[in-house]
Amino acid sequence: MDFKEQLTLYVARTESGLKAHTPAPDTRPARLHEAMRYTLEAGGKRLRPVLALAACELFGARADALPAAVALECVHTYSLVHDDLPCMDNDDLRRGRPTAHKAFDEATALLAGDAMLTHAFHLLSSAYRSDPALTNALVLELGDAAGSRRLIGGQMADLLGERQKAPSAEELEFIHLNKTAAMIEASLVMGALCGGATPVQLERLRSVGRLTGLAFQVIDDILDVTADTATLGKTAGKDLASDKTTYIKLHGLDKARRIAQELTDRALSELRQLPGDSSFLAELIAGMGRRVS
Numbered sequence: 001m002d003f004k005e006q007l008t009l010y011v012a013r014t015e016s017g018l019k020a021h022t023p024a025p026d027t028r029p030a031r032l033h034e035a036m037r038y039t040l041e042a043g044g045k046r047l048r049p050v051l052a053l054a055a056c057e058l059f060g061a062r063a064d065a066l067p068a069a070v071a072l073e074c075v076h077t078y079s080l081v082h083d084d085l086p087c088m089d090n091d092d093l094r095r096g097r098p099t100a101h102k103a104f105d106e107a108t109a110l111l112a113g114d115a116m117l118t119h120a121f122h123l124l125s126s127a128y129r130s131d132p133a134l135t136n137a138l139v140l141e142l143g144d145a146a147g148s149r150r151l152i153g154g155q156m157a158d159l160l161g162e163r164q165k166a167p168s169a170e171e172l173e174f175i176h177l178n179k180t181a182a183m184i185e186a187s188l189v190m191g192a193l194c195g196g197a198t199p200v201q202l203e204r205l206r207s208v209g210r211l212t213g214l215a216f217q218v219i220d221d222i223l224d225v226t227a228d229t230a231t232l233g234k235t236a237g238k239d240l241a242s243d244k245t246t247y248i249k250l251h252g253l254d255k256a257r258r259i260a261q262e263l264t265d266r267a268l269s270e271l272r273q274l275p276g277d278s279s280f281l282a283e284l285i286a287g288m289g290r291r292v293s
Helices: 003-020 030-040 047-058 066-083 106-127 132-145 151-161 169-179 181-195 199-226 247-251 253-271 279-290
Strands: none
Touching: 003 047, 003 066, 003 279, 030 066, 030 106, 047 066, 047 181, 047 199, 047 279, 066 106, 066 132, 066 151, 066 181, 106 132, 132 181, 151 169, 151 181, 169 181, 169 199, 169 247, 181 199, 199 247, 199 253, 199 279, 247 253, 253 279
16 A cells, blocks of 8 residues: 555544544533534544554554544644634634634634533543553543643644743744644554554654654644645645744744755654664655655
C-alpha cells in the first residue's frame, strides 16, 4: 500500500470512528449534539488521529487506537470551536464553512466545545476499561496535553502576547510548543501506548511529536501570508491583519521557511532511530514541510 492509500484508509477509519464513538446528532438535547457533529464532521486534515493510528501500527497494535484517535480529534475540535469564538480569535470560517458560533450561536458553540472535551475522557475511560494501566496512561497523556500548562496555557499566553508590543522568540516558542505541538506530541504517544511501545521508544516519539508540532505551526504562519482562504479553509491573512506575533513577523518569510525545514529534518532524524517501518510517518511529516517549499 502506498502513502496516499494508507492515508486515505486512516482518514476513513477516523471518520467512521467519529460516528461510532460520539453521540448521534438526534441525542437529546438535539441542538447541542447537532453542533458537536457539525464541527466534528466538517472534515479537516485529521492529522492527530492519523498520527495516533500510524504510531499504534508502528509498534504492533496491541490495542485498538481508534477510540484514542477519536478522543484526540474531540479535544482538537473543541479547541478550534473555542478559539474561533468572538472573545478569542473571532473567526467566521473554519474547515471551509461557517464556524460553530455562526452556524448556531455563541452559547451553543461554547457548550458543544465543553461537551467534546469531556466526552474525550469518558471515551478513553470506557473504551479501554479492560486495561486499567493503558486507560490511566492515555488519560494522563491527554489530560496533560490539553491542560492549563499546555494547550490551554499556550492559548492564554497567545492572548497575552497580542497585548505585548514585541513578544520574544522564547515567548513565541512557549506558545506554539503548548498551543500546537502538545496535541501532536500526545497523538503520537497515545498511539504508541496502544501499540505497546517501551518507555524509551515513547520518549523518542515524544521528541518527534514536539519537533513536528513546532514545524507545523511555523508552516501555518507561513501559509497565513502565502495561501488563500479557499486553500486554508479559514480566513487567510488574519494574523498579518491583526499584527499578531508569528514566526513571519519575528524572523521574516525566508528564515521561517528555513526554521520549518530544520525542525522537520530533526523530527525525521529522531524518527529514523525507532524500530519498525516508519515510512508512512516519515512521508507524512516530510509532506507538511513541502506545503511551503
